[in-house]
Amino acid sequence: MVRSLPPLSALKAFEATARLGSVGRAAREIGRTHGAVSRQLSTLQQHAGVTLFERKGTGLQLTPSGQAFQRTVSEALDTLANGYRRLRDDARGPSIHVACSATFAMRWLVPHLGNFYREHPGILIRLSMTSPRDSRDDDADIALTWDRLASPICDMDQAVSLADVAFGPVCAPGCAIAIEAGRFAMPARIAHEYNPRSWENWEAVSGFQTTSASEQSFPHTYLCIEAALAGIGVALAERYLVQSEIEQGKLVAPCGWIAFSGGFAVIPLSDRASQEPGRVFIAWLKAELEKTGTESRMMSDGVTK
Structure with missing residues (x-):
């Protein structure tokens, strides 16, 4: 025809x-x-x-x-x-296309991918640096979402919960902070330009009231964490993303961590998410997050519910 x-x-x-x-x-x-x-x-x-x-x-x-x-x-x-x-x-053979934020990819996923490939050498992981709301336009099979201070989980009915997330203020040791009777004072507050309500949302859940002499804004979560490491001020960070710096003493979390149950999730975007490579990767991700989360809690004073 x-x-x-x-x-x-x-x-x-x-x-x-x-x-x-x-x-x-x-x-x-x-x-x-x-x-x-x-x-x-x-x-x-x-x-x-x-x-x-x-x-x-x-x-x-x-x-x-x-x-x-x-x-x-x-x-x-x-x-x-x-x-x-x-x-x-x-x-290409067995593969799964994963969309996630650049911060999560750089600070957690890529450093842990060696463990995945040692366990599953025949499965290829393709990464796209994107936000969950944009990932449908990026041919991704699954999207990883974690920042519950910025937005709720999209597509809740489709989401696969992987782990709790926990947020807290972090700063370099020696930063001139003061905590008293639910008040947290800091010399400079580090804010995310595109998630301006994160501090407000954390205050609502934690019960702390924050004050600062100044505020510095950066357009990327990764840069906010780097600014805290450089001693510029206090940033809000998710526990998984700063675990190494906390363990090494490069950052401290003076208020502990506020947990959000089931806050880390996978959003399936194609039928490949339910096929073997997708199922294997999601199961590995859940186990790896659980393992590193346990290690993080052992290194900290505990998680504030």
Whole structure:
């Protein structure tokens, strides 16, 4: 059967423009010039004999025909992308594509991956540095989520709980802090630029009231921890992510840790999460977190519930 189809490039240009509402933004996303995308859209409309877009202010909006065609094209491109991903994954052998924050990858997952490969040398782990809300656009099979101070678990019905998470203020030894009657005073509070409510959320759960002479903001959790190590001030950190520095005495946790039950979770994003490589990795991750969590609690004064 001979299929009458427009070029795939025209369909990609149409889908991106329809989704983004702008030829310019679509051109940047798919790596083409503004003129090239405009010509592809014009050719597609002429070939179909129907208007797909109309002007709205400085942007574009879909006509009713365009809206119906967008659903068809989006579903078709998703099916094609998923099929191609499975083809590549099968060619690589057993693998699982994991999306997680850069901080968790750098400070915990990658340093522990050697243990996984020693136990399961035939399974390849592919990593993407992303946030859970963006991971669906990144071909990931599973997303790892841990920062309960910043946001609740997404897709709760699908989430697989792995371990508790515990947060607390951390600072370099000798930092001029003061704790008295539920009040925690610090010379400088280190905040995350994109999670501005983290300190407020920690105060609500811990019962502490914090004061600081100044505040320094950084755009990444990893940088907040590094700033605490450098003596700039006090940062909020998850226990797993600073375990090594606490054990080595490079950081102290003067208020202990506030635990969030089941706060570390896996979000399945594809059917590969339930296949053997995914099941093996998730089981290993749960066991490894339990092991390191036990080691961390043995090194600390205990977890405050």
